[in-house]
Amino acid sequence: MSEKSRAERAQHLRERLNNELNRMSLDQCVKCTICETSCPVAAVTPLFSGPKFVGPQAERFRDGDSVDHSVDYCSSCGTCSVVCPQGVNVAELNSLARAVMKAEHGVPIRDRIITQTVLMGQAMTPVAPLANAVLDNKLARFAMEKVVGVHRGAPMPTARTQSLHTWLKKRPAPAKAPTRGALVYFHGCAGGYFEVDAAKKAIEVLEHLGYEVLVPPQGCCGLAEQSNGLFEQATKSVRALVKALRSAGTDLTIVSTAGSCTGMLKHEAHEILGLHDTELADVGTRIREISEFLMELHEAGELPTDFEPIKQRLPYHAPCQLKSQGMGTPAFDLLRLIPGLEVVDSNATCCGIAGTYGLKKEKYDIAQAVGKPLFDMVKQTEQGLAACDTETCRWQIENSTGVRTVHPIVLVHQAYGLGAVTP
Amino acid sequence: MSDVVVIGTGLAGLTAALRLARSGRSVMLVTKGPGGLQLSQGTLDILGYTPERVERPLEAVAAVASDHPYASIGADAVGAAAAWLAGALVPELLVGDPARNLHLPTAVGALRPTALAQPSMVAGDAIGGRSYAVVGVRQLKDFPADLVAGNLARSTAPDGGALAASAAWVDLPARPGEADPSPLTYARALDEEAFAARFARAVAAAAGPGDVVALPAVLGVRRSGVWRQVAEVVGRDVCEIPLPPPSVPGLRLYEALLALVRAAGVRIITGSRIVGRTLEADAVASVTLAAAGGPRQLRADAFVYAPGGFESGALEVDSFGAISEPVFGLPLTATDAGPLIPATYWGPHPLFAVGVRTDAAGRPVDAAGAAVHPNLYVAGGLIAGAERWREKSGDGIAVATAVRAADHITGGTR
Numbered sequence: 036m037s038e039k040s041r042a043e044r045a046q047h048l049r050e051r052l053n054n055e056l057n058r059m060s061l062d063q064c065v066k067c068t069i070c071e072t073s074c075p076v077a078a079v080t081p082l083f084s085g086p087k088f089v090g091p092q093a094e095r096f097r098d099g100d101s102v103d104h105s106v107d108y109c110s111s112c113g114t115c116s117v118v119c120p121q122g123v124n125v126a127e128l129n130s131l132a133r134a135v136m137k138a139e140h141g142v143p144i145r146d147r148i149i150t151q152t153v154l155m156g157q158a159m160t161p162v163a164p165l166a167n168a169v170l171d172n173k174l175a176r177f178a179m180e181k182v183v184g185v186h187r188g189a190p191m192p193t194a195r196t197q198s199l200h201t202w203l204k205k206r207p208a209p210a211k212a213p214t215r216g217a218l219v220y221f222h223g224c225a226g227g228y229f230e231v232d233a234a235k236k237a238i239e240v241l242e243h244l245g246y247e248v249l250v251p252p253q254g255c256c257g258l259a260e261q262s263n264g265l266f267e268q269a270t271k272s273v274r275a276l277v278k279a280l281r282s283a284g285t286d287l288t289i290v291s292t293a294g295s296c297t298g299m300l301k302h303e304a305h306e307i308l309g310l311h312d313t314e315l316a317d318v319g320t321r322i323r324e325i326s327e328f329l330m331e332l333h334e335a336g337e338l339p340t341d342f343e344p345i346k347q348r349l350p351y352h353a354p355c356q357l358k359s360q361g362m363g364t365p366a367f368d369l370l371r372l373i374p375g376l377e378v379v380d381s382n383a384t385c386c387g388i389a390g391t392y393g394l395k396k397e398k399y400d401i402a403q404a405v406g407k408p409l410f411d412m413v414k415q416t417e418q419g420l421a422a423c424d425t426e427t428c429r430w431q432i433e434n435s436t437g438v439r440t441v442h443p444i445v446l447v448h449q450a451y452g453l454g455a456v457t458p
Numbered sequence: 459m460s461d462v463v464v465i466g467t468g469l470a471g472l473t474a475a476l477r478l479a480r481s482g483r484s485v486m487l488v489t490k491g492p493g494g495l496q497l498s499q500g501t502l503d504i505l506g507y508t509p510e511r512v513e514r515p516l517e518a519v520a521a522v523a524s525d526h527p528y529a530s531i532g533a534d535a536v537g538a539a540a541a542w543l544a545g546a547l548v549p550e551l552l553v554g555d556p557a558r559n560l561h562l563p564t565a566v567g568a569l570r571p572t573a574l575a576q577p578s579m580v581a582g583d584a585i586g587g588r589s590y591a592v593v594g595v596r597q598l599k600d601f602p603a604d605l606v607a608g609n610l611a612r613s614t615a616p617d618g619g620a621l622a623a624s625a626a627w628v629d630l631p632a633r634p635g636e637a638d639p640s641p642l643t644y645a646r647a648l649d650e651e652a653f654a655a656r657f658a659r660a661v662a663a664a665a666g667p668g669d670v671v672a673l674p675a676v677l678g679v680r681r682s683g684v685w686r687q688v689a690e691v692v693g694r695d696v697c698e699i700p701l702p703p704p705s706v707p708g709l710r711l712y713e714a715l716l717a718l719v720r721a722a723g724v725r726i727i728t729g730s731r732i733v734g735r736t737l738e739a740d741a742v743a744s745v746t747l748a749a750a751g752g753p754r755q756l757r758a759d760a761f762v763y764a765p766g767g768f769e770s771g772a773l774e775v776d777s778f779g780a781i782s783e784p785v786f787g788l789p790l791t792a793t794d795a796g797p798l799i800p801a802t803y804w805g806p807h808p809l810f811a812v813g814v815r816t817d818a819a820g821r822p823v824d825a826a827g828a829a830v831h832p833n834l835y836v837a838g839g840l841i842a843g844a845e846r847w848r849e850k851s852g853d854g855i856a857v858a859t860a861v862r863a864a865d866h867i868t869g870g871t872r
């Protein structure tokens with residue numbers, strides 16, 4: 036990238052940061068320190084001075100130059116914005132400030148690679164056994180750390196031999212005719228390529244409930260690009276996704292198994308990327324995270340709860356980007372409807388991975404320290420299985436505890452008698 | 459749908475949710491963020507000044523003016539509510555007698571009356587003849603040990619006796635290379651047994667003369683009993699003195715209450731504000747949650763609104779001085795802030811006594827004294843009639859009004 040365009044880019048982002056409401060919200064900060072006490076990163080490293088210092092305080096001094104480079108250690112987990120009782124958009128401010136800083140100083144090539152989730156999936160699926168072997172290989176991972184900067188111990192997804200869309204094309208038509216109308220299903224990159232099993236099960240659960248499930252071809256939401264400060268790419272990604280999801284119908288409920296990507300569509304693309312498109316707002320108001328959707332049915336008395344018992348204790352972790360949607364923990368409530376299932380909420384703030392943060396070699400140890408209370412809890416309560424709503428968090432938990440971690444819908448699928456948890 | 463939606467996770471909201479859940483109600487607790495607990499001293503004030511310093515808080519409660527929030531509750535019920543909450547906190551986190559105030563040293567060496575305090579604090583009660591060995595930590599900027607000791611030494615105990623104090627310092631970083639840790643960072647380090655042992659040895663070596671070793675309140679946040687570990691090594695009683703926020707004793711209380719509420723099966727939504735309500739006839743049918751992706755309605759049979767006061771944004775003053783309660787639009791005791799803001803800091807601040815007036819059940823009432831909604835209750839800082847921070851009455855009001863609301867909802871059945 037030429038120096039000039041980098042400077043222009045930084046200038047443009049700085050103007051946004053200066054002019055948007057997010058920055059106005061810093062005047063609401065009463066310096067109560069509530070965000071400081073909740074930030075999972077500041078708790079484990081002195082390298083990061085915490086949300087209040089980096090956010091509403093340092094922001095006043097960022098006049099033309101980034102004064103506090105420790106903002107790069109913020110993982111964008113969003114916890115500070117969730118807890119701030121005064122409504123300061125701390126995490127959003129920090130994300131913008133980081134984007135400005137990266138525009139000024141350049142983005143490492145590593146951050147450009149690890150954000151390309153769809154590309155990774157498309158490249159890996161046809162050669163899944165080979166890709167998995169490479170990712171399991173110690174020497175290959177060592178080389179990857181040295182050359183690219185992805186820590187050798189960081190979790191990597193497992194490639195599948197068949198993508199969701201290939202399965203959809205090949206499977207026989209659903210046996211039951213729909214009784215409740217149509218829904219659009221948003222599976223995210225993980226559901227499309229890496230956790231195809233969970234995505235299939237989500238579709239089967241929705242069909243079992245009587246819905247016709249439309250699955251338009253769809254790409255990445257751009258969240259990983261956004262949290263790495265690559266705002267232009269993220270904007271392109273999310274706009275393409277919005278278009279794809281709208282192609283299936285403009286008045287249907289959109290149901291998603293991608294917890295954090297749902298947050299991107301509901302509010303982050305608007306608040307962090309600054310997109311005010313009506314199409315985005317339309318998708319953002321129609322989308323429901325799948326447990327949220329099923330609990331809304333339950334509240335309305337429309338969810339069959341003829342669940343078969345699952346006799347097991349199950350540690351459950353609600354990811355940060357689900358908590359920031361301000362809807363509570365619907366998966367926890369949903370799973371507790373299954374008889375015999377003893378669901379234990381981790382009550383942990385964060386698993387540490389925060390999308391791509393915990394993959395980076397200079398942040399890996401921090402991310403592991405952030406996740407430690409969660410890992411300990413999972414190891415103490417597990418009976419062979421844990422549950423969590425977002426993919427990278429599942430991989431992180433699985434990688435750091437050795438405990439198989441699934442999307443909650445997998446257990447709902449089993450409880451409806453639609454098939455056991457497949458290994 | 460829940461039986462009850464409780465709004466706010468300050469002392470009032472948490473107490474109401476716990477009491478309701480323990481009597482078998484299904485409860486949804488909704489909050490924008492944590493309330494004032496982690497900004498507080500982690501004690502439970504019932505009544506500290508009337509404006510004279512209060513020795514026997516329940517006797518003073520029995521004598522408040524008729525428009526005070528305590529007036530319609532009565533001293534017995536206030537004492538019972540405080541005792542119930544203290545009893546619920548296992549392991550023991552609040553001790554003392556609701557009928558008698560302790561006088562505990564502050565981080566500037568003043569004496570502060572409070573009814574219930576944490577076990578790690580009570581050895582600091584200012585009784586005539588007591589002497590304090592104040593020990594500061596060089597890394598903690600908010601605990602000026604020399605000032606604390608100097609002010610204590612020139613104070614008189616409430617019983618008229620003299621106090622004495624010495625000051626000393628330890629120099630022990632919580633994390634390598636960090637010059638200026640927050641009290642919470644220091645407390646997290648002391649959660650580690652080995653660091654606490656090193657800290658205790660350093661304190662034992664440094665402490666000057668005094669019966670009680672007074673330390674900044676950073677003696678562990680998750681691990682209970684750190685203060686006992688330190689006291690054993692030091693060989694003297696230890697008392698913790700709360701610091702400005704982030705307040706470690708306040709956090710202990712907040713986390714303990716939250717854990718109780720969760721264990722009682724309460725569902726919790728954090729990070730979103732309640733912005734309005736829908737009605738069916740006069741009753742509140744649902745409250746509107748401003749979640750990401752658009753509003754959601756939370757329905758219930760009854761609602762407890764515990765949003766605090768001006769400090770939490772529950773009461774607003776616009777640039778014309780108009781006071782309002784924006785969520786339910788409840789009638790307030792005053793609507794013009796202008797005449798209520800005095801020119802002096804020290805004088806009374808009647809603005810802080812503005813709020814909602816309630817009936818004996820804790821329901822907001824209109825000017826004629828009739829309940830605005832039959833199933834809406836308020837608790838805590840929103841209730842009119844007290845300048846809480848000056849009187850040191852806000853905690854007791856929060857707990858007593860929360861218990862009142864919960865008990866009216868359950869018909870007193872527990």
Ligand SMILES: Cc1cc2nc3c(=O)[nH]c(=O)nc-3n(C[C@H](O)[C@H](O)[C@H](O)COP(=O)(O)OP(=O)(O)OC[C@H]3O[C@@H](n4cnc5c(N)ncnc54)[C@H](O)[C@@H]3O)c2cc1C
Pocket residue numbers: 120465466467468469470471488489490491492493494495498503504730731732733764765766767769770771772785837838839840846847850851852853854856
């Ligand atoms: C500077 C100051 C000092 C004080 N010092 C003392 C003292 O020394 N002793 C004493 O006894 N009292 C003191 N008080 C009074 C203190 O406020 C009360 O003691 C007590 O903390 C009030 O508890 P609460 O639960 O009513 O409110 P808060 O602790 O303020 O909690 C309110 C809760 O409601 C939530 N909330 C508000 N609006 C909404 C909404 N629309 N939607 C969702 N959630 C919402 C907030 O996020 C928060 O969780 C002081 C007050 C101030 C301002």
Ligand code: SF4
Pocket residue numbers: 063064065066067068069070071087091118119120121122123125
């Ligand atoms: S929680 Fe909000 S008001 Fe409090 S210090 Fe943080 S940003 Fe400021």
Ligand code: SF4
Pocket residue numbers: 073074075076077085086108109110111112113114115116125126129
């Ligand atoms: S987004 Fe998360 S890591 Fe970043 S400052 Fe906020 S709480 Fe800390």
